[in-house]
Amino acid sequence: LTPKALLFDVFGTCVDWRTSIARAAAAAGLPGEAVADAWRARYQPQLETVRSGGREWVVLDVLHREALDGVLDELGLELGEADRSALTLAWHRLDPWPDTVPGLARLKERCIIAPCSNGHIAQSVNLARHAGLPWDAILGAELAHAYKPDPRVYLQSVAALGLEPGEAMMVAAHNADLRAAAECGLRTAFVARPREHGPGQRSDLRAEGEVDVEVADLVALADVV
Amino acid sequence: LTPKALLFDVFGTCVDWRTSIARAAAAAGLPGEAVADAWRARYQPQLETVRSGGREWVVLDVLHREALDGVLDELGLELGEADRSALTLAWHRLDPWPDTVPGLARLKERCIIAPCSNGHIAQSVNLARHAGLPWDAILGAELAHAYKPDPRVYLQSVAALGLEPGEAMMVAAHNADLRAAAECGLRTAFVARPREHGPGQRSDLRAEGEVDVEVADLVALADVV
Numbered sequence: 001l002t003p004k005a006l007l008f009d010v011f012g013t014c015v016d017w018r019t020s021i022a023r024a025a026a027a028a029g030l031p032g033e034a035v036a037d038a039w040r041a042r043y044q045p046q047l048e049t050v051r052s053g054g055r056e057w058v059v060l061d062v063l064h065r066e067a068l069d070g071v072l073d074e075l076g077l078e079l080g081e082a083d084r085s086a087l088t089l090a091w092h093r094l095d096p097w098p099d100t101v102p103g104l105a106r107l108k109e110r111c112i113i114a115p116c117s118n119g120h121i122a123q124s125v126n127l128a129r130h131a132g133l134p135w136d137a138i139l140g141a142e143l144a145h146a147y148k149p150d151p152r153v154y155l156q157s158v159a160a161l162g163l164e165p166g167e168a169m170m171v172a173a174h175n176a177d178l179r180a181a182a183e184c185g186l187r188t189a190f191v192a193r194p195r196e197h198g199p200g201q202r203s204d205l206r207a208e209g210e211v212d213v214e215v216a217d218l219v220a221l222a223d224v225v
Numbered sequence: 226l227t228p229k230a231l232l233f234d235v236f237g238t239c240v241d242w243r244t245s246i247a248r249a250a251a252a253a254g255l256p257g258e259a260v261a262d263a264w265r266a267r268y269q270p271q272l273e274t275v276r277s278g279g280r281e282w283v284v285l286d287v288l289h290r291e292a293l294d295g296v297l298d299e300l301g302l303e304l305g306e307a308d309r310s311a312l313t314l315a316w317h318r319l320d321p322w323p324d325t326v327p328g329l330a331r332l333k334e335r336c337i338i339a340p341c342s343n344g345h346i347a348q349s350v351n352l353a354r355h356a357g358l359p360w361d362a363i364l365g366a367e368l369a370h371a372y373k374p375d376p377r378v379y380l381q382s383v384a385a386l387g388l389e390p391g392e393a394m395m396v397a398a399h400n401a402d403l404r405a406a407a408e409c410g411l412r413t414a415f416v417a418r419p420r421e422h423g424p425g426q427r428s429d430l431r432a433e434g435e436v437d438v439e440v441a442d443l444v445a446l447a448d449v450v
Contacts, residue, residue, distance in 0.1 A: 059387075061387075112350055112354070114350075120385075120387075121362055121364075121385040121386065122385065122386050122387030122388075123387075124362070125337055125339075125361050125362045125386060128361065129337070129361060134359075135361075135362075136350050136353065136354060136360075136363075137346055137349070137350045137360075137362065137363040138361075138362040138363065139346075142385065160345075160346040160347065160367065161346065161347050161350060162284075162286075162345075162347030162348075163347075
């Protein structure tokens with residue numbers, strides 16, 4: 001049965017953040033992949049400060065900038081204030097995986113498609129315009145003022161579409177994201193992104209636990225939903 | 226100077242609600258135009274109950290259904306429960322004016338485009354899919370849990386895009402909407418929709434007060450912004 005809506009994780013699932021961030025960092029004179037990996041490594045611990053209630057929800061630009069300052073410090077790198085601000089916005093300009101745009105175009109013909117991302121609305125809009133992601137709406141963290149896997153992010157995204165959780169399917173390359181969505185009653189699709197973290201990736205290579213669908217990419221998803 | 230974002234009123238400005246609702250009502254065996262006009266006449270008084278603080282914000286489906294019950298009562302018309310629910314959702318399937326889709330397509334090439342409507346997210350998504358409105362995001366009343374012309378609707382829509390009010394332009398066929406947007410610091414574009422209320426329309430035929438742009442339709446807007 002085709003879901004009424006497909007909700008997508010974005011970083012890693014729809015776009016290749018590592019290659020894009022490494023390129024932007026290199027263009028700023030920094031060691032690209034080292035900066036990309038160190039930057040992303042601070043992401044979940046940062047989100048956890050919000051999820052745990054230790055900090056008010058803030059947009060991802062704020063967290064990305066704080067993390068960049070930490071990364072530059074950690075790696076002993078120099079970068080001026082204006083360049084730090086500009087590089088932070090590289091998270092608004094990430095390139096899609098090759099299957100993302102054709103897959104989304106086909107899926108949009110029969111389902112509502114929307115991001116359910118930890119990115120805020122401005123970041124999601126700018127990213128969609130850069131990458132050509134044809135979303136029907138921007139849902140996710142900013143609606144709930146919470147960060148996935150907080151259940152409010154999934155439930156408020158589904159509710160905003162006027163749907164029941166079982167009428168929506170969460171699409172992600174990350175098992176933890178799908179597990180949380182399933183606990184909220186959403187259906188789940190695992191999309192393999194085995195190079196998201198580069199050639200040495202060891203996690204999220206396959207679906208773990210029960211998912212409704214496991215596919216190689218978003219074009220393959222359009223063949224089955 | 227081209228605005229970074231264009232925010233659109235939807236009912237009347239982008240879609241011809243009167244013709245579409247009259248057709249749906251007629252298909253349900255009712256006097257189409259009489260129902261459409263009586264239904265819409267209850268709209269602003271309903272919103273005012275929310276704006277005045279007399280009632281919590283609810284999605285437009287709830288208000289539209291209550292108003293339909295009132296209209297059928299007022300006009301002495303019979304309609305079963307299931308047909309009332311179905312007809313209420315006609316507000317999710319309104320046809321665009323002929324210039325709307327080509328105008329938005331051109332405007333989207335250089336500006337973020339989003340509704341800043343009193344419609345809720347589910348209604349706005351369904352309407353966009355029906356009418357082919359290529360929004361970058363769905364903004365408006367549901368973000369703020371308020372109804373235009375409450376300033377929070379404009380200001381929160383602009384803030385969600387990470388912009389200052391002066392970087393955005395409100396596009397509407399209604400002077401009151403533009404006046405409220407201008408008071409929030411947005412730029413304004415008046416689009417003439419002289420048949421929104423049918424052949425006898427007497428209000429909102431021209432811009433009143435200062436607007437930045439006054440155009441005949443959305444294709445003309447694309448020529449000037």
